[in-house]
Structure formats: structure tokens, C-alpha cells
Amino acid sequence: EPEVTQTPSHQVTQMGQEVILRCVPISNHLYFYWYRQILGQKVEFLVSFYNNEISEKSEIFDDQFSVERPDGSNFTLKIRSTKLEDSAMYFCASSESADSSYEQYFGPGTRLTVT
């Protein structure tokens, strides 16, 4: 069964550094998303991406964040100048279409720890 994959599974970085989180969505899916989940809290939407551009973003997704689809398979989230409060689990997700966006397939996540 096709699945979303994410690398790395755990990333430790120092405050102020830049990190890039990587995702490979399911191959025939057209919509891609990033979410974050601070430990013990709810899953929060960051950004959605379609047709090589951002389709929607939340208040959390400020200038510190950027997304890119550098090739036909990868989807990346870049966090510049990381802060302690960026420590969270970051999930990538994908869906086949806008109509089926209620059913999103999540990757296993990248646990980001900022020290």
C-alpha cells in the first residue's frame, strides 16, 4: 500500500539554525500539507500546496517557514532561525484531490528538537 514517507525521523538542532524536513507524498496525490503537533497538543495546520504553489497557510506559517517541491517526488519544509518553541512533531500529509481533502494520508512525522 502506498504511503507518505518523511526524513529524518528525529532532528536535533540548535536555536538559530536552519532545518529542512523532507517528505515524499503518495505518488498520484496532488495536494500536500504540513502540520505540526506540539507534544500532548492538537495537530495544527501549517500550509497546503498544490500545483507548485501555496494554496493556503495558517497564521503559524510566517516568514520563518517556506515550502518547496524541488523535484517530482519530494516536498520540503524549511524552518529558518529555529526557536525553542519550534520543537514539535512535524507531519507531512497528502490527498488525491481537493474534493477528497477530508481523507489525508499522514507520514510518520519528524520530531524536531531545538536546543
Add this chain to the structure above:
Amino acid sequence: GQSLEQPSEVTAVEGAIVQINCTYQTSGFYGLSWYQQHDGGAPTFLSYNALDGLEETGRFSSFLSRSDSYGYLLLQELQMKDSASYFCVISGNTPLVFGKGTRLSVIA
């Protein structure tokens, strides 16, 4: 804004039935989904209701009443592996908006 309310914790006995309720407030509502998340795992889609009524998928059923802004997830024949967090999620033609989740503990 958008908000969802669901109980924070529920405990039930193996083999029993449990219902997790969810009320929501939103403008531009499309539908309500339910996701399951085991500790340390990723959210996994369970069900989606766009219309009023009951949707059944195996041991799990989900209900929606749009007029009452209310839904629930019903889990039957509970198994130990059902111990997880369950999120009601505003969904449809919009980014997913997760509730805070209900932690279900299934005990023997």
C-alpha cells in the same frame, strides 16, 4: 473562527461500546472527519460525514447532525488496540482543523 469540543479522556472495557461526542463551531462547514492517533504515531483517517446521518465502517460508525453542529464516533466490540487518541476534524474543501482529541483507554 473554528472550534471543536470533545471530551479529553474516556475509559471503556474491552468488548464494550463507546461513543465519543464532538460539537463544533465554524463558518463554511463542509464535513466532519475522525482521525485516530496511537502514541508516537501519525493521525490515520477513520471516517467522514458530509451529510446528516450515520456512516458505518466495520466496528466504527460516525454520525453527524449539521443542524445541531454535533457528531460522534461510535466504537463497538472494543479491543485493546483501540487505545489511542481520537480527533474530530472539521474537513472538506478546507485545511483540516483538529479538535484537541479524546484519549481512549481500553481496559481488560
